[in-house]
Each structure stands twice: as C-alpha cells, then as structure tokens.
Amino acid sequence: MLTITRALYDQIVxxxxxxxxxxxxxxxxxxxGSGRPERFVPMLNAARSPTFYEFDSGDLLKLYREMDDRDEEPVVIYHSHTATEAYPxxxxxxxxxxxxxxxxxxxxADTDGAGPFQFRSYRIVDGEITEEDVEVVETY
Structure with a gap:
C-alpha cells in the first residue's frame, strides 16, 4: 500500500x-529504507509529449546525486497519462x-486538465505490474 500525505497527493495532481x-x-x-514519501521533486518531461515522458538525463543524474547526499531514495516515481487510463x-x-x-x-484523460483525476499506484518488478491501494493521510 502507498501511504501519501494530502499535500504530496495534491502536488502530484x-x-x-x-x-x-x-x-x-x-x-x-x-x-x-523508510518507504515514506516526503520530498516532492517535479521534473521536466524532456520529450514534451502528450503520449510519452522522459526524464532529462542531466536532471536525473543531479537528482540521484542529491538523493545520495541526503540519504534518500525514490519512494514514488510518477507521471501522467493524458489520453488513457492510469495504467502502466x-x-x-x-x-x-x-x-x-x-x-x-x-x-x-477526458478532463482537459480540470479533473476529476484517476490517481493509481503500482509496484512494477521484473515486468510484473501489481496495483496497490493508496491511502491519503493528513500527516505521517
């Protein structure tokens, strides 16, 4: 299960x-090692596409160095789908x-950016997709 604060949920949306x-x-x-999402890091979609996303390699390298320096890891990796359901x-x-x-x-999709939005979370390991529940909380 993904437990995420309302503030982070709202920032992603x-x-x-x-x-x-x-x-x-x-x-x-x-x-x-905590599994607790805390620091929101919006990235630029280098592809600038409605059907594809790509992290800028320089930005991604900078982010991973920064996370390493702060003893952090990527807890949530997010992106949007603009024309299809929220499924990988x-x-x-x-x-x-x-x-x-x-x-x-x-x-x-079908919102013109105004909502309501599908917000779904998955674990993806070795090509296998497993959907998980999302719990939105006010604080941890």
Missing part, C-alpha cells in the same frame, strides 16, 4: 494538471527500474 496536455513526471524522495503502458514497464518504488499514474 497539480503538476499533472499544469503540464496537460503533455505528460508530467517527477519523483517523491524519502529517507532511505508497455513503455512504462520497460522503464521501471526501481523495484522498491511506487509507480504512480495520474490520468487527465
């Missing part, structure tokens, strides 16, 4: 809304290389 009609993407980092595509699965992360998808 706001990022998806702001980048619509392009896909939004980013990371929520947390203390290594084959491409999403092929890029899922953090087996400990929660992969969150927000769908802005």
């Amino acid at each position: 706001a990022h998806a809304r702001a980048d619509h009609p392009d896909e939004a993407c980013g990371v929520v980092a947390g203390p290594a 595509s084959r491409t999403d699965v092929s890029y899922a290389n953090e087996p400990g992360a929660h992969y969150v998808l927000v769908s802005t």
Whole structure:
C-alpha cells in the first residue's frame, strides 16, 4: 500500500494538471529504507509529449546525486497519462527500474486538465505490474 500525505497527493495532481496536455513526471524522495514519501521533486518531461515522458538525463543524474547526499531514495516515481487510463503502458514497464518504488499514474484523460483525476499506484518488478491501494493521510 502507498501511504501519501494530502499535500504530496495534491502536488502530484497539480503538476499533472499544469503540464496537460503533455505528460508530467517527477519523483517523491524519502529517507532511505523508510518507504515514506516526503520530498516532492517535479521534473521536466524532456520529450514534451502528450503520449510519452522522459526524464532529462542531466536532471536525473543531479537528482540521484542529491538523493545520495541526503540519504534518500525514490519512494514514488510518477507521471501522467493524458489520453488513457492510469495504467502502466508497455513503455512504462520497460522503464521501471526501481523495484522498491511506487509507480504512480495520474490520468487527465477526458478532463482537459480540470479533473476529476484517476490517481493509481503500482509496484512494477521484473515486468510484473501489481496495483496497490493508496491511502491519503493528513500527516505521517
């Protein structure tokens, strides 16, 4: 199960809304080994596409160095789907290389960026997709 604060949930949805009609993407980092998402890190979709997202390699390297310096890890890796449901595509699965992360998808399809939004979380390990419950809490 993914437990996430209302503030982080709202930030992810706001990022998806702001980048619509392009896909939004980013990371929520947390203390290594805690499984607790804490630090929202919106990223630029280098592909600038409504059907595909790609982290900028320089930005991603900088983020991983920063997380290493802060003893953090990517707890949530998120992106939006602008024309389809919030379910991982084959491409999403092929890029899922953090087996400990929660992969969150927000769908802005049929909303023109205004909502309501599908907000779903998955574990993706060795190409296998498992949907998990999301619990939104006010604080940890």
